[in-house]
Each structure stands twice: as C-alpha cells, then as structure tokens.
Amino acid sequence: MRITPVATQRLAVGFMWILTGITFAVLVFILVFILVHGLPHVTWTFLTQSPRSMGREGGIFPMILGTFLVSGLAVLVAAPIGVATAVYLSEYTREGRLTSVIRFGADCLAGVPSIIFGLFGFVFFAITLGMGLSVLSGSLTLALMVLPTIIRTSEEAIRSVPNSYREVSLGLGGTRWQTVFYVVLRSALPGISTGIVLSLGRSISETAAVMLTAGSALRLPRSLFDSSRTLALHFYLLSREGISMPNAYATASVLIIAILALNLLAYAVMRRFAVKATR
Amino acid sequence: MKRDKVIGAILLVVALSAISGLALITVFIFREGVPIIFRVGAKQFFLSTDWEPSLGHFGILSMMVGSFMVTIGAAVIGVVFSLGLAIVLTQFSPPGLSAALKPVIELLAGIPSVVYGFVGVVTLVPLIRLSLGGPGLSVLAASIVLGVMILPTITSIAIDALQAVPRSYLEGSIALGATRWQTVTMVLLRAARSGLVAAVILGMGRAIGETMAVIMVAGNALDVPRSVLAPVRTLTSNIALEMGYASGDHRQALFATGVTLFVIITILNTAALAVSRQRTGRRRAK
Amino acid sequence: MMHEVRAKELGDGEYPLSVADVRDHLVLEEGRELGRALGPARRAQAPAFARESKEELGGAVGTPDAGEAPLEDAAVEVPRDHPVEDAAPEAVTALEEILPDPLDGLEQGLEQRVERGLGRPAGPVDGGIHERETWQPSCRGRDLDASTCGRMSMVGGIPLPFMANVRSVFIHTLAVTLGLVVMCAGCTRTSGRSVSLLGSTSIQPFAEMLAERYAKDFPGQFVEVQGGGSTAGLQAAENGLADIGMCSRSLTAKEALLFIPILIARDGLAIVVNRDNSVAKLSIEQLRAVFAGRVTNWSEVGGKSGPIRPITREEGSGTRESFVRLVMDKERISGRALTQESNGAVKELVKGDPAAIGYMSLGLVGKDLKAVAVEGTQPTALNVLAGRYNLVRPLLFVTKGAVNPAAQKFIDFVLSPVGQSLLVTEGLVRAR
Numbered sequence: 001m002r003i004t005p006v007a008t009q010r011l012a013v014g015f016m017w018i019l020t021g022i023t024f025a026v027l028v029f030i031l032v033f034i035l036v037h038g039l040p041h042v043t044w045t046f047l048t049q050s051p052r053s054m055g056r057e058g059g060i061f062p063m064i065l066g067t068f069l070v071s072g073l074a075v076l077v078a079a080p081i082g083v084a085t086a087v088y089l090s091e092y093t094r095e096g097r098l099t100s101v102i103r104f105g106a107d108c109l110a111g112v113p114s115i116i117f118g119l120f121g122f123v124f125f126a127i128t129l130g131m132g133l134s135v136l137s138g139s140l141t142l143a144l145m146v147l148p149t150i151i152r153t154s155e156e157a158i159r160s161v162p163n164s165y166r167e168v169s170l171g172l173g174g175t176r177w178q179t180v181f182y183v184v185l186r187s188a189l190p191g192i193s194t195g196i197v198l199s200l201g202r203s204i205s206e207t208a209a210v211m212l213t214a215g216s217a218l219r220l221p222r223s224l225f226d227s228s229r230t231l232a233l234h235f236y237l238l239s240r241e242g243i244s245m246p247n248a249y250a251t252a253s254v255l256i257i258a259i260l261a262l263n264l265l266a267y268a269v270m271r272r273f274a275v276k277a278t279r
Numbered sequence: 280m281k282r283d284k285v286i287g288a289i290l291l292v293v294a295l296s297a298i299s300g301l302a303l304i305t306v307f308i309f310r311e312g313v314p315i316i317f318r319v320g321a322k323q324f325f326l327s328t329d330w331e332p333s334l335g336h337f338g339i340l341s342m343m344v345g346s347f348m349v350t351i352g353a354a355v356i357g358v359v360f361s362l363g364l365a366i367v368l369t370q371f372s373p374p375g376l377s378a379a380l381k382p383v384i385e386l387l388a389g390i391p392s393v394v395y396g397f398v399g400v401v402t403l404v405p406l407i408r409l410s411l412g413g414p415g416l417s418v419l420a421a422s423i424v425l426g427v428m429i430l431p432t433i434t435s436i437a438i439d440a441l442q443a444v445p446r447s448y449l450e451g452s453i454a455l456g457a458t459r460w461q462t463v464t465m466v467l468l469r470a471a472r473s474g475l476v477a478a479v480i481l482g483m484g485r486a487i488g489e490t491m492a493v494i495m496v497a498g499n500a501l502d503v504p505r506s507v508l509a510p511v512r513t514l515t516s517n518i519a520l521e522m523g524y525a526s527g528d529h530r531q532a533l534f535a536t537g538v539t540l541f542v543i544i545t546i547l548n549t550a551a552l553a554v555s556r557q558r559t560g561r562r563r564a565k
Numbered sequence: 566m567m568h569e570v571r572a573k574e575l576g577d578g579e580y581p582l583s584v585a586d587v588r589d590h591l592v593l594e595e596g597r598e599l600g601r602a603l604g605p606a607r608r609a610q611a612p613a614f615a616r617e618s619k620e621e622l623g624g625a626v627g628t629p630d631a632g633e634a635p636l637e638d639a640a641v642e643v644p645r646d647h648p649v650e651d652a653a654p655e656a657v658t659a660l661e662e663i664l665p666d667p668l669d670g671l672e673q674g675l676e677q678r679v680e681r682g683l684g685r686p687a688g689p690v691d692g693g694i695h696e697r698e699t700w701q702p703s704c705r706g707r708d709l710d711a712s713t714c715g716r717m718s719m720v721g722g723i724p725l726p727f728m729a730n731v732r733s734v735f736i737h738t739l740a741v742t743l744g745l746v747v748m749c750a751g752c753t754r755t756s757g758r759s760v761s762l763l764g765s766t767s768i769q770p771f772a773e774m775l776a777e778r779y780a781k782d783f784p785g786q787f788v789e790v791q792g793g794g795s796t797a798g799l800q801a802a803e804n805g806l807a808d809i810g811m812c813s814r815s816l817t818a819k820e821a822l823l824f825i826p827i828l829i830a831r832d833g834l835a836i837v838v839n840r841d842n843s844v845a846k847l848s849i850e851q852l853r854a855v856f857a858g859r860v861t862n863w864s865e866v867g868g869k870s871g872p873i874r875p876i877t878r879e880e881g882s883g884t885r886e887s888f889v890r891l892v893m894d895k896e897r898i899s900g901r902a903l904t905q906e907s908n909g910a911v912k913e914l915v916k917g918d919p920a921a922i923g924y925m926s927l928g929l930v931g932k933d934l935k936a937v938a939v940e941g942t943q944p945t946a947l948n949v950l951a952g953r954y955n956l957v958r959p960l961l962f963v964t965k966g967a968v969n970p971a972a973q974k975f976i977d978f979v980l981s982p983v984g985q986s987l988l989v990t991e992g993l994v995r996a997r
Binding site: 005006008009012013015016017019020022023024026027029030031033034080081082084085087088089092102104105106107108109111112113114115116117118119120122123124144147148151175176177178201204205207208212232235236239240248252255256259260262263267 | 282283286287289290291293294296297298300301302304305307308311359360363364366367368371380382383385386387389390391392393394395397398400402427430457458459460461481484485487488489490491495515518519522523530533534537540541544545547548552
Binding site for chain 3: 414498
C-alpha cells in the first residue's frame with residue numbers, strides 16, 4: 001500500500017507533535033516535581049532564618065544573601081565593562097582582522113566550561129591575590145565568566161541598530177559619543193538588557209565555579225571577604241549528602257521561583273522597551 | 280568635542296582591560312596546563328587510560344572517550360527533539376500557540392543544572408537501574424539529562440535558522456503542489472541546513488562543558504565505558520572531582536584537562552563557523 | 566581615506582531597503598514585534614557565525630561588515646512576511662514616529678546644558694562641523710526619502726518616561742553599584758577574621774557541629790567550615806587559605822615536616838552495604854578482591870547472586886587514602902568503581918542501590934545502612950576504642966606553624982571535655 005504524501009504529512013506532523021508534547025511534559029514534570037515537594041516547606045521562617053546543624057534545620061537566609069551578593073556583584077561589575085567594550089568594538093574601531101579575532105575569542109570564551117573559570121578564579125583570585133574563599137573571589141570569577149557573553153550580546157544588539165539612526169543623529173550635529181549614548185545605546189537597550197539578564201540567570205545557577213571560589217560557609221557573610229554559600233550550591237550539598245531532603249526541595253523551589261521571576265521581569269522589561277520604540 | 284575624545288579614551292581603556300583580562304585567562308590556563316602535557320608526554324597524556332595521580336600517571340583517554348560518548352548521546356537526543364520542536368513551532372502550529380510556547384522553551388534554559396542532575400538522580404537513575412540493569416549511573420542517564428539541557432539552545436538557534444529561509448522558497452514549493460511536509464523536508468531543511476548544523480554543534484559545545492549534572496548522574500568510574508549502561512567520567516567531572524587538590528603536578532594536570540576542553544570547544548566553534556560559511560560561500564560564488 | 570572607510574562602515578552595510586529596518590520596530594502584531602525586539606539579543610546568545618548563512622540570505626539586518634555589501638544583495642529576497650512594496654507609505658510615517666524618540670535624549674541633553682548656564686554648547690554645533698572632517702554624516706538621499714529628510718529636523722517633544730532615558734539608567738546603575746559596595750564594605754567585620762577550617766568531608770559535619778556549639782558557648786566567635794577533601798585541607802593550611810586544615814588520614818613523612826597535626830578524634834572506617842543486602846561479614850582479603858575488581862558477584866562472598874558495584878572516593882580524599890592504606894595494600898582500586906565526592910554521597914548511593922558496597926566514616930553511617938563486620942569484628946566505636954576493630958584512621962586538625970589566637974582557642978575547645986564528648990556522642994572515638 002502506497003502511503004500518500006498527505007498521509008506521510010499527517011504521520012510526520014503527528015510524530016513531531018508527540019515529540020513536542022514529550023518535551024513540555026518533561027519540563028512540566030521537572031518543575032512540578034521540585035515545587036510539589038518543596039513549596040510546602042518554604043515558609044517565612046525558612047526564608048529568614050539561618051541554617052542549623054549543617055542545614056538540617058533552620059532556614060536559608062544566608063544563602064539568599066550570598067546568592068544576591070555573588071551574582072549581583074558579578075553582573076554589576078561585568079555589565080558596564082562589557083557594554084563599554086561592545087560599544088568600543090562596534091562604534092569606535094574599524095572593522096578588520098583584529099575585531100574578528102576578538103569576536104571569535106569572545107565567542108569561544110563564552111562557551112568555555114564554567115569549571116575552568118572556577119579553576120582560574122581559585123588559583124588567581126583566592127590564592128595568588130590572597131582574597132581567599134570569599135564573596136569577592138566568587139563574584140569576580142563569575143564576572144569574568146559572563147563578560148564574553150555580555151560583550152557579544154551587546155555588540156549584536158548595537159550592530160542591529162540601523163545606520164540611518166546614526167546618520168540622522170550626526171546629521172543633526174551630534175558628536176560621536178552623543179550619537180552612541182543617546183541614539184544607539186537607547187535603541188539597543190532591549191538587546192543589551194536581555195544579555196545582562198541572561199548572564200544574571202547564568203551566574204545564579206552556577207555551582208562548581210562558586211564552590212571553588214566563594215566557598216561553602218553556612219554563616220551569614222559579614223563582608224565581601226567572607227565565604228558564603230549560594231542557593232544552588234546549598235541545594236547541591238543538601239541533596240547530594242542526603243542532609244535534608246525537604247530542605248533541599250525547598251531550596252530548589254526558591255531557586256526556581258527566583259529564576260522564573262527574573263525571566264518574567266526580563267520579558268516585561270523587554271515588552272516595555274519594545275513597545276516604546278514604536279511610538 | 281574634547282569631551283568626546285576623553286570618553287573615547289576611557290572606552291578604549293575599559294575595552295582594552297576587558298579584552299586583556301579575558302586574554303589573561305586564556306594565557307594563564309595554557310601556561311599552567313601545557314608544561315605538564317610535555318612533561319608527561321603528549322602521547323601518554325592523550326592516549327593513555329591510566330589516571331592515577333598519586334602515582335604520577337596522567338592519562339585522560341578514558342575521560343575523553345567518556346565526554347565524547349556522552350556528548351554524542353546528548354546531541355542525538357537534542358537533534359531529534361529540538362528539530363521536531365523547531366519545525367512544529369515554525370511551520371505547523373498556530374501563531375498564538377507558538378508565541379506562547381517559545382518563552383516556555385527559554386524557561387527550560389533557565390533551570391539550574393544542579394536541578395536537572397538532581398531530578399535525574401532521583402527519577403531517571405533508578406528507572407534505568409531497575410528496567411535496564413547496570414548501576415543506573417551511566418552514559419545513558421548522562422546523555423538524557425544533557426540532551427534535555429541543551430534542548431533550548433539548539434531549539435532557539437534552529438528556529439532562527441528555519442525562520443531565515445525566505446518565504447518565497449516555501450511558497451514556491453507549495454505552489455508547485457508539494458504538501459507542507461514535503462516542503463519542510465525537501466526545501467526548508469535543506470535551505471536551513473547550515474544553520475541547523477551550527478545549532479547542533481553549538482549544542483554539543485554546551486553539552487561538553489556541563490559539569491554538575493554529569494557528576495550527579497554519570498557514575499564517574501575511571502574505566503572506558505563498555506556500553507551505554509556503564510558508568511563514565513567526563514573531562515569536566517574529572518576537573519570538578521579532584522579540583523581542590525592544588526598540589527603541583529596534579530593541579531597542573533587538571534589545568535591541562537582544562538586546556539584540552541578549551542581546544543575542543545574552539546574546534547567546535549570553528550566547525551560551526553566553517554559550516555555556516557560554507558553555505559554562504561556557495562551563494563556568493565553564484 | 567579615513568572618510569571612505571568610515572563611510573563604508575556606516576553606509577554600505579545598508580542598502581536602499583532601509584525601510585525594512587524600520588519595519589523591525591513597527592508594531593504589526595505584538596508577538597512578532599516582541600520576536601523582533603528579542604531577535605537581536607536572542608540571536609546574540611549564539612555566536613554570530615551561526616547566523617551568517619541567514620544574513621547572506623536575508624541580509625537586512627544591517628550589520629556593517631566592511632566590504633561585504635555587494636550590490637547583488639539588493640536583489641535578494643528580503644525575508645519578511647510582506648513584500649517590500651507595501652512598506653513604503655507606512656515607513657515614512659513610521660520613521661517620523663520613531664525618530665523623535667531616540668533624538669529626544671539628544672535634545673534634552675542640549676537643553677539641560679543651556680539651562681545649567683553653560684551656554685549653547687560649542688560641542689554639537691561646532692564640534693559637529695569639526696567632526697565632519699573625520700566622519701561623514703549625511704542625510705544621503707540614497708538611504709532616505711528626500712521628503713522625510715526635511716522632517717528630520719522636527720524633533721517632537723514627546724516626553725520620555727523616567728527609566729527610559731539612557732543617562733538616568735546609567736546614573737542609577739552607578740549609584741546602586743556604589744551603594745552596594747559601600748554597604749558591603751561597611752558591614753563591620755568582627756575583630757579578626759573568623760576561624761576558617763577547610764578539608765576532609767569526613768570531618769566536616771563534626772566540625773560544623775563543634776562550630777555551632779562553639780558559637781553558642783562563646784558568642785561572638787565565628788567559625789567557618791568548608792569541605793574539599795583532606796589533601797585540599799593540607800593545601801589550604803599551607804597557602805593560608807584556611808587557618809586549620811582538616812585531614813582524615815595520617816600525614817606522610819614529607820607532610821609531617823611541613824605541618825603540625827593535632828589529633829582531635831579517631832574514626833573507624835566502615836564498610837557499608839545496602840540494608841537489603843544479606844552479607845554481614847567480610848574479610849580483608851575479600852574486601853581487597855571486591856574493590857580491586859577481581860570478585861564481581863555477590864555470591865562469591867556469601868550473598869545472593871548479583872553484580873557487585875564497588876563505590877570509591879575521589880583522589881585526594883583522606884577516607885580513600887586511609888582505605889587504600891588499610892585494605893588495598895598496593896593493589897589498585899578497580900577502574901569500574903563508581904566515584905563519589907563525599908561521605909554523604911556514598912551513603913546516598915549505597916542507600917539506594919542494593920548491589921552497592923562502599924566505605925565511609927563510621928561516625929556518619931547512621932541507621933540507613935548496614936556496616937559489615939570486618940575480620941569478625943563489629944564496627945562499633947567501642948571496638949575501635951578497644952583496638953579490636955582495625956580499620957581506624959586519625960582525624961586531624963593540621964596547621965602550618967603557630968596559629969592565630971582565635972584558631973588556637975577553637976582547637977582548645979575541640980580538645981576540651983565538652984568538645985570531645987560532643988564528638989563521642991556522634992560516634993567518633995575520643996582523642997584522649
């Protein structure tokens with residue numbers, strides 16, 4: 001029996017839909033699995049207390065603070081530097097071999113496993129520079145890790161800005177910096193913010209590099225030079241060592257919700273900027 | 280105007296420091312790692328399966344094979360599912376649905392790898408152990424978990440590649456009487472081929488670099504895995520497991536593993552570049 | 566010559582269909598609009614070369630690659646959903662609507678300068694003229710409609726909402742950064758750093774417990790505990806990363822020269838199997854055979870038939886090195902053995918896999934696992950203390966030279982009756 005093209009189509013498309021269904025089922029399963037086991041344990045006290053007995057009891061407040069400090073500082077350091085570099089590369093230099101090499105290098109570094117950055121950070125920041133296992137070491141390492149991504153994303157966004165914008169600005173008598181600052185960056189802001197938010201998400205999820213550089217202390221970090229544990233690392237240690245499964249699930253829930261919220265925020269910000277550009 | 284020059288200078292300084300900072304990392308890693316490769320002997324380092332640091336034996340072949348197997352497995356899963364997903368979302372689903380589903384895919388990308396690893400350990404590993412045998416911690420488990428993790432990467436790039444094919448190609452094909460599916464296989468996939476291949480290569484690059492999830496589900500045994508149900512150690516898990524050991528040779532050997540990874544990723548990136556250029560080149564020659 | 570290069574960068578990346586670029590920012594449907602807005606950033610997640618093929622096909626993204634704007638691109642079909650012809654009328658008004666927006670900041674900037682009494686800036690006007698010598702701005706007809714060119718000078722006074730102004734975003738980011746740095750630096754550190762311990766994952770839980778008790782008994786004293794493995798602990802003590810290194814094996818001769826070991830407890834090395842495993846005792850010879858991979862079936866050591874899955878620790882683990890020294894005796898651990906990176910991980914694995922066998926700290930076994938008798942002796946703290954159970958290793962606090970007073974105080978606490986009894990209740994054997 002010959003299968004007609006239409007029948008083939010139905011079969012094939014049906015199969016694809018099944019694949020799609022499986023994919024989403026897996027995603028939903030992961031989320032539901034974690035949240036169902038974890039949300040019941042996420043109470044206000046859980047979020048505001050310190051852990052006791054290696055995390056078996058108590059809460060995760062130091063980890064929340066630690067995550068905030070390490071990731072926040074990393075992006076805060078990397079974002080201005082990355083955007084400035086991207087601006088310089090796309091607006092102030094001539095297109096040529098050097099910029100292609102730099103671009104390729106940034107792409108490669110963006111793909112390098114985070115563990116290598118962790119190794120580097122451990123040897124360079126923690127030992128050689130003497131910062132020890134600390135929030136500072138951790139965030140500087142993460143900053144280096146997300147820097148290539150921010151540079152590339154910003155550069156792409158900047159280059160997507162149509163030349164007509166630049167020319168109009170210059171035609172009105174703007175200087176190069178004014179053009180860049182008020183016109184180009186303004187138009188590229190959605191893309192740049194996406195890159196930054198992406199990097200923030202990546203640094204929040206980062207575990208291996210953080211373990212090596214920021215350490216895994218359970219106490220509340222009292223300064224940037226104290227070691228601190230992040231949510232992802234805490235979850236990893238809790239679940240791996242079987243210290244407390246309920247707390248592990250709860251930590252994971254907090255982590256996932258935070259990332260979800262971040263994504264939604266990014267999406268909302270992008271919508272706002274995108275809509276504005278059309279006025 | 281002077282202010283402009285000053286700002287230009289500041290930007291130059293910032294850019295230079297950023298770039299040199301990144302270059303510093305590369306140089307540092309190579310400087311720490313390369314000497315030991317030569318000391319141990321390149322052949323010994325890359326082609327020996329004997330990894331016994333306490334005795335000074337540093338052969339990473341079994342880890343390289345492990346990384347390779349796990350990455351290929353992940354790529355297979357990634358290709359099958361991502362391609363299906365991308366085709367469905369761009370061609371066969373109503374625009375409302377696809378607009379709603381795309382952010383969900385981005386969401387998949389946001390879940391931390393430790394969560395994937397954990398869910399894998401708790402659900403997938405016992406499943407494999409009970410139904411297929413072996414310890415459960417295996418190449419198969421690692422491939423599945425990694426495949427799910429690189430799905431969003433491959434899917435989003437594939438969607439871009441598919442959407443870049445000019446609509447006239449598709450319209451022409453349909454005008455000639457092909458069904459939508461025939462159009463997809465005979466026109467769309469061929470036209471977007473380079474972009475799709477680049478997507479897969481980049482997904483593989485991500486899979487090779489994944490550490491935490493792999494440590495949790497792969498078993499980390501030193502032997503070269505003899506089947507997909509055997510435990511495996513990848514290059515990244517090797518670094519992560521033994522990393523605290525900053526002692527001379529051992530640490531340098533781990534850096535050397537890092538160098539190997541770096542080179543592999545660079546090769547993958549160059550391959551992706553070459554693949555996409557290839558298509559371009561042909562067009563221009565016309 | 567510079568002019569041409571500059572002109573090439575700016576102008577030639579684009580071609581007469583610049584209206585297509587404008588369409589990038591038009592709202593046709595919100596979804597597609599978002600897709601476009603997200604486009605550049607999302608595309609940028611993947612390296613640019615993944616999209617090179619697309620750019621050749623479509624080419625309307627406007628990325629200025631020097632010399633890569635052959636005229637033939639103009640003949641390439643633009644990958645948009647609507648034919649370009651439709652775009653023209655809308656594009657003009659769209660241009661008008663769009664342009665005031667980005668230029669607003671420019672206008673505001675100029676006005677602010679005037680307000681601040683700096684007078685009309687010499688910058689934009691004169692500077693613009695100077696600038697033209699090196700950088701050719703233009704309202705070239707080839708890019709834009711002649712009619713719209715004239716309208717360029719009309720900068721509408723559409724007020725920008727607060728956050729959208731690039732300058733305010735920049736300033737606020739800076740302020741937040743500075744604030745954060747100040748806040749964090751201002752977090753007062755207690756006099757002296759906290760005492761930091763780093764090393765063996767076997768000692769880690771006990772050290773944490775001691776630290777908690779220490780903080781309760783001596784408020785204001787902070788002790789930080791990290792894992793990493795015994796060798797890492799020694800390294801940390803050496804390079805100053807930690808005050809005290811935790812090591813769960815005896816020091817080698819070379820190490821003994823560099824460090825001062827302080828025995829805080831003795832710990833039995835338990836051989837653990839799953840609760841459902843029927844095997845209850847093994848000899849050292851059998852253990853060696855199992856872990857070396859020579860014996861692969863449980864039936865060979867008195868259990869139900871089935872594959873044996875040995876679990877070992879990572880290189881550099883004190884537990885592993887103790888095990889190797891006490892049991893393996895020059896034979897290497899099988900390459901098939903699954904490797905886990907801490908006692909807890911070993912415990913979890915053995916708990917879940919009926920065929921697994923591993924080794925871990927006796928004090929951490931707990932009730933979920935079964936510890937087998939070795940050479941006929943039950944693995945209990947009592948037997949360890951009496952010397953009957955032979956798999957014993959020392960738990961050490963290792964320091965390099967003299968330590969700072971805070972660390973010494975903690976060590977004294979650990980060795981005090983309070984500290985020691987705490988360890989004993991947890992299943993360790995007291996040091997003295």
